[in-house]
Amino acid sequence: MYKMGSISPSRDIIVYDTISENKSDQFNNVKSIVYNMADESKVTLDFYFNILGWIPDSSGFYGYKKGELFEYSIDDNQINNKYKYNLKSYGYIDKIAFSQDGTKLYSLNISKNEICIYDLKNDTTKKINSVKNIYDFEVLNDNNILIKASNSKQNYICVYNIQNHKKKVIKGIHLDDMYISKDKTKLVTVYYTGNSESTIDVYNISGYDSDFDFYKLGSIPMIKGIPYIDISDNNKLAYFVDGASYTESNIYIYDITNKK
Numbered sequence: 001m002y003k004m005g006s007i008s009p010s011r012d013i014i015v016y017d018t019i020s021e022n023k024s025d026q027f028n029n030v031k032s033i034v035y036n037m038a039d040e041s042k043v044t045l046d047f048y049f050n051i052l053g054w055i056p057d058s059s060g061f062y063g064y065k066k067g068e069l070f071e072y073s074i075d076d077n078q079i080n081n082k083y084k085y086n087l088k089s090y091g092y093i094d095k096i097a098f099s100q101d102g103t104k105l106y107s108l109n110i111s112k113n114e115i116c117i118y119d120l121k122n123d124t125t126k127k128i129n130s131v132k133n134i135y136d137f138e139v140l141n142d143n144n145i146l147i148k149a150s151n152s153k154q155n156y157i158c159v160y161n162i163q164n165h166k167k168k169v170i171k172g173i174h175l176d177d178m179y180i181s182k183d184k185t186k187l188v189t190v191y192y193t194g195n196s197e198s199t200i201d202v203y204n205i206s207g208y209d210s211d212f213d214f215y216k217l218g219s220i221p222m223i224k225g226i227p228y229i230d231i232s233d234n235n236k237l238a239y240f241v242d243g244a245s246y247t248e249s250n251i252y253i254y255d256i257t258n259k260k
Contacts (some may be wrong), residue, residue: 006051009182010058013074015051034074043077055102061096062105062259069105071120079083083120097139098185106145115145117162131160132166138180140205146187148178157189170213173201180205181231186256187214188237189228198223202237202256218259 005016030048049065051134071081097107105118115128115137125220136148146158155175158167175189185206198224199221203214227239235256240249
């Protein structure tokens with residue numbers, strides 16, 4: 001019996017849980033499988049853990065078990081590093097993300113209004129809590145985090161600089177949800193305009209500099225329903241919207257370059 005799983009950024013490796021249906025105590029009989037689709041090899045790990053995220057080059061992943069954060073190597077098929085970072089001490093984690101080089105772990109606790117940055121190499125932690133009402137974030141680069149927050153009037157996006165602790169509010173963006181491409185060059189926002197309609201906006205955020213705002217590449221207005229989005233690295237945007245019944249959905253492909 002298979003349970004939750006995760007796929008690597010390269011789309012070659014899957015990690016999933018399996019339990020024996022014949023065991024009465026299923027939780028203590030959970031095993032994790034690391035399956036490599038490229039060579040069809042499989043490694044069974046005789047313990048249960050929560051996978052937190054992948055190293056960007058897919059050489060391994062980070063997991064959490066029994067109060068301990070660890071790094072698992074795909075090439076060595078073993079845990080190579082263990083860390084003292086205790087997620088439980090930070091309460092409920094709403095979202096995690098890793099830096100591009102895989103050396104820092106970012107975690108968001110919405111109820112505490114706090115983003116924690118854990119340095120895996122130096123075993124140090126920084127906290128971001130000067131931005132009020134944080135609901136989401138994305139890591140742009142080693143110095144900047146894109147944060148979705150809200151004030152008394154609306155949601156907004158700001159860029160927070162980790163080094164100097166300054167934030168820059170990006171003007172002119174209306175959003176309820178945000179997505180970022182894997183190569184960190186495109187930002188896609190979804191704004192619910194009312195009457196069961198939404199608008200998708202696409203922005204260029206490559207080479208972000210604090211001296212300018214984001215450049216809008218295109219817009220898809222008057223979408224019926226709430227779209228679910230994925231972005232490719234070759235300027236393609238895919239989204240689907242639930243149809244009139246639960247048994248159908250409509251899928252659309254939008255070319256960011258040609259705006260159609």
